[in-house]
Every structure is written in structure tokens, then in C-alpha cells.
Amino acid sequence: MELQTKKELIGADGIRRALVRISHEIIEKNEGLEDIVVIGIRTRGVPLAKRITSNLKEIEGQEIPNGSLDITLYRDDLTTIAKQPIVHQTEIPFDVTDKKVILVDDVLYTGRTVRAALDALMDLGRPESIQLAILTDRGHRELPIRADYVGKNIPTSKDELIDVNLKEIDGEDAVVLQEKCE
Amino acid sequence: MSLATKDLLGLENLTQENIEIILDNAKSMKEVLGRSIKKVPTLRGKLVVNLFYEPSTRTKSSFSLAAKRLSADGMSLSAKRSSVVKGESLVDTARTLRALGADAVVMRHGVPGAAKLLAETIDIPVLNAGDGAHEHPTQALLDLFTIQERKKNIAGQKVAIVGDIKHSRVARSNIWGLNKLGAEVRLIGPSTLMPEQIEDLDVEVYSDLEAGLKNVDVAYLLRIQRERQDKGFFPTIKEYTKFYGVREKHLKLAKEDALIMHPGPINRGIEISSQLAYDEQSVIEDQVSNGVAIRMALLYLLIEGGNQDE
Numbered sequence: 001m002e003l004q005t006k007k008e009l010i011g012a013d014g015i016r017r018a019l020v021r022i023s024h025e026i027i028e029k030n031e032g033l034e035d036i037v038v039i040g041i042r043t044r045g046v047p048l049a050k051r052i053t054s055n056l057k058e059i060e061g062q063e064i065p066n067g068s069l070d071i072t073l074y075r076d077d078l079t080t081i082a083k084q085p086i087v088h089q090t091e092i093p094f095d096v097t098d099k100k101v102i103l104v105d106d107v108l109y110t111g112r113t114v115r116a117a118l119d120a121l122m123d124l125g126r127p128e129s130i131q132l133a134i135l136t137d138r139g140h141r142e143l144p145i146r147a148d149y150v151g152k153n154i155p156t157s158k159d160e161l162i163d164v165n166l167k168e169i170d171g172e173d174a175v176v177l178q179e180k181c182e
Numbered sequence: 183m184s185l186a187t188k189d190l191l192g193l194e195n196l197t198q199e200n201i202e203i204i205l206d207n208a209k210s211m212k213e214v215l216g217r218s219i220k221k222v223p224t225l226r227g228k229l230v231v232n233l234f235y236e237p238s239t240r241t242k243s244s245f246s247l248a249a250k251r252l253s254a255d256g257m258s259l260s261a262k263r264s265s266v267v268k269g270e271s272l273v274d275t276a277r278t279l280r281a282l283g284a285d286a287v288v289m290r291h292g293v294p295g296a297a298k299l300l301a302e303t304i305d306i307p308v309l310n311a312g313d314g315a316h317e318h319p320t321q322a323l324l325d326l327f328t329i330q331e332r333k334k335n336i337a338g339q340k341v342a343i344v345g346d347i348k349h350s351r352v353a354r355s356n357i358w359g360l361n362k363l364g365a366e367v368r369l370i371g372p373s374t375l376m377p378e379q380i381e382d383l384d385v386e387v388y389s390d391l392e393a394g395l396k397n398v399d400v401a402y403l404l405r406i407q408r409e410r411q412d413k414g415f416f417p418t419i420k421e422y423t424k425f426y427g428v429r430e431k432h433l434k435l436a437k438e439d440a441l442i443m444h445p446g447p448i449n450r451g452i453e454i455s456s457q458l459a460y461d462e463q464s465v466i467e468d469q470v471s472n473g474v475a476i477r478m479a480l481l482y483l484l485i486e487g488g489n490q491d492e
Contacts, residue, residue: 119223120222
């Protein structure tokens with residue numbers, strides 16, 4: 001399958017502003033940062049979660065626990081996807097019980113990744129609440145799942161792909177729209 | 183990233199890359215085992231059959247536990263103990279397993295190559311849990327994992343395997359694995375317990391325990407089988423212990439932070455002194471818990487990997 005880049009949807013500044021806004025919204029909605037922990041879904045949710053954590057520290061002057069979650073063992077599509085994913089480590093060095101978990105990922109699409117992440121989190125403890133922060137929401141949900149904090153809503157067709165590039169992994173910050181072509 | 187293989191038959195035919203994929207996945211499985219809920223839903227609805235033609239407590243329970251931790255169903259097919267391999271009956275068993283809907287088979291058999299024969303007759307993954315004196319790959323993988331966990335890197339480590347190399351599938355698999363990952367392997371034991379042409383395997387052979395243990399990073403002690411004495415491989419257990427039983431004073435010859443390993447169950451006071459077995463440099467219990475993580479990684483990689491297009 002060939003992919004063709006159509007256009008850049010969000011640039012580096014746009015990503016930074018979206019994450020700052022999301023950080024403010026988290027503080028506003030929760031009336032501060034008490035019991036808040038931030039957990040990124042591997043792979044690209046992890047650097048986004050770290051950036052949100054450091055934004056929160058800058059705004060409120062408070063250290064917030066940060067972790068990363070690997071959902072491979074909870075996926076419902078292991079038998080249908082083309083390449084077997086490597087199981088990466090979940091690193092959550094704190095107890096999530098009674099915490100308000102901010103779950104972070106780059107793209108919200110079918111909702112299946114988030115479903116798997118919710119199951120994985122529940123196995124680690126009993127959080128007081130889980131809120132979902134997402135950089136881009138491209139629609140086409142297959143499960144009743146929605147985000148609490150959205151960087152940008154991007155209506156797409158199913159033939160299109162949202163490619164999120166982040167400095168920590170890809171060397172630059174950009175959200176790009178790609179199209180499958182035959 | 184799946185394993186480029188349907189089965190796990192031995193380390194001789196496993197590439198370095200595949201060994202590293204297994205070790206990486208096991209790291210994540212170990213994290214699961216450290217949680218308060220030590221179970222994930224990954225293999226829900228899959229059936230893993232244990233087929234043991236030789237008695238085993240540790241390997242069998244380790245595999246059963248690994249399957250349970252991944253939410254797979256486990257089943258043991260009791261196989262009659264028989265020292266004679268009947269190719270036909272093994273093939274029949276394979277057909278039965280397929281009819282039962284098994285998704286993977288774990289087999290221990292007294293005859294070298296039995297796992298390979300089963301793997302050729304059945305289209306589901308076969309995991310070799312020991313075939314005669316040939317290979318015991320999951321043991322060697324958990325040993326590699328344990329060394330890597332403690333020493334960060336396997337390449338360059340000096341590992342001495344002590345004891346009955348000739349009859350040991352554990353030694354054979356470890357030699358393949360350690361060499362592939364760049365360790366220096368030494369074998370220590372009486373010449374009667376060394377296989378012929380062992381030097382071909384890129385190892386250094388020592389008959390003197392103290393010379394062999396000098397400066398090693400890992401001392402890996404094999405279980406001595408008492409019944410070998412009857413066959414004249416060594417005169418008495420007492421004499422074996424005198425020359426090859428590893429005690430405190432021997433550990434001083436090794437590097438200061440050397441690890442003591444043993445595949446279990448240990449003969450306390452024979453191949454290893456009681457103090458050493460529970461010494462802080464001993465990682466024998468780590469080996470047991472790491473075994474579950476390694477077997478989870480293998481079940482995940484082989485059962486789910488079998489469904490992949492690539």
C-alpha cells in the first residue's frame with residue numbers, strides 16, 4: 001500500500017499551543033491538580049503525556065506523576081493485523097488507585113486502542129476517574145468512546161491516514177494528512 | 183516483529199535476532215508478573231496442551247502458569263512413560279491434538295528430535311520442553327534472560343558450565359545461545375562427562391574446577407544425576423563432590439560480582455554447597471520466576487505470530 005502526503009494539518013507551533021490549551025483545560029476541569037496523574041499510550045502518547053506533564057508543572061508549579069502504558073496484550077485485533085506488535089513495557093511507577101488519570105494518545109479513531117487502554121488501566125488498580133486527552137480526533141468511532149480534551153478535530157475519510165510526527169521519535173513536530181493510493 | 187519460525191525446537195536454529203526478540207518480549211511479561219493482577223487477556227480462548235512423555239514438575243508447571251497468566255486454557259495430555267519412540271504413535275497423538283482444537287503444544291520427550299518430528303506433522307506451534315539430551319530451549323532462554331537482567335549485556339561475559347555436559351540438554355542449548363549472543367563459554371567437568379568433539383562448539387574445556395572458574399562472570403552448575411554413577415561415569419558421588427562440587431572457596435576465584443546459576447532442582451551438598459545455593463550471588467530463584475516470563479513471551483509470539491500474513 002502506497003501512501004501519499006496530502007497536506008500538513010498542524011505545524012510545530014500548532015501542536016505546542018494545543019497541548020498548552022489542553023493543560024489549562026485539565027487544571028480548570030479538575031479545579032487544580034490534586035490526585036492527577038498523566039499516562040501516555042505507547043508509542044506517541046508517551047512524549048505527548050510528558051509534554052503535558054511539564055506544562056502542568058510550569059503552570060501550577062506542581063510535580064505530577066507520569067507513566068506510560070503498553071496496550072499490546074489487551075488488543076482485540078492481534079489475529080487480524082499484518083504485523084505482530086512487540087510487547088513494550090508498561091512503566092507506571094505509582095499506584096493508580098483513587099487517582100484521576102489523564103490518559104493521552106495522539107490520534108482517536110475507532111476507539112479500540114482506548115478500550116484496550118481502559119482495560120489495561122483497570123487491571124493496575126481502581127482509579128477515581130479516567131479522562132482522555134487526544135491530539136487529533138479523526139472520527140469513525142466503532143465504540144462508544146469520546147475524548148475529554150481534544151487538540152484538533154480533523155474530519156477524514158477512511159482512505160486517509162493521520163500521521164503524527166513528534167520530535168522525540170520522528171525528529172520533528174507535525175501532523176500530516178496522508179491518502180492511500182493504489 | 184514476529185519470530186520467523188513456527189516452532190521453538192532449539193537454540194541451534196534460532197537466529198540472534200529471534201533470541202533478542204524473545205528476550206525483549208519477556209521483559210514486558212515480567213512487568214505483568216509484578217502487578218497485583220498478574221493476568222492479561224491476550225490469549226483468551228486459545229488452548230495450550232502440555233504433552234509430557236518424561237516426568238517434569240518445574241517446566242510443566244512453569245508452562246501451565248505462563249498460559250494461565252495470558253488467559254489461555256491449559257490441558258495436560260497424560261502420555262505413558264515409554265523409552266521407545268514410536269513415530270507412528272506420536273503422529274497419532276498430533277492428529278488428536280488438532281482434533282481437540284489445540285493452538286500450541288508443549289512437549290517433553292526422551293528422544294532427541296521428537297519435537298521436530300511432531301512439528302513436522304502438525305500445523306500449530308510446537309514448543310520443545312526438552313528432547314532427550316538434545317535441547318531444552320526454554321531453559322536456556324530463561325538463563326540468558328537472567329544473565330542479561332543482572333549483567334545488562336551478555337556479550338563478553340565469561341560463563342562456566344560445570345558438571346555432566348555429556349547428558350545435559352540444558353548445557354547444549356545454553357552453549358548455542360551464549361555463543362550466539364557473544365559470551366565466552368567454558369565447560370568444566372571430568373572427561374568422562376564431556377561429549378566427543380565438544381571443542382567444535384567454540385568452547386574452552388577444563389577438567390580442573392579451580393582453573394575453569396578463574397575470573398568467570400557466571401558459574402552455571404548442572405544437576406548431577408545419581409544414576410550416572412551406576413553406569414561408571416564417575417566412581418562415587420562423594421568423589422564427584424570432592425572434585426567438582428562448588429563451594430564458597432571456589433567462588434572467590436570467580437569475579438567479585440559473579441552469578442551462581444542452576445537449572446534446578448538442586449542436589450544440595452553435591453554439585454553445590456548449601457550456603458552457596460542461598461548466597462546473595464545466587465540467582466537460582468530468579469531463574470524460576472524468569473522462566474514464567476520467557477514462556478509467556480514464547481506463547482504470545484508463536485500463537486499470535488502464527489496468524490500473521492508476513
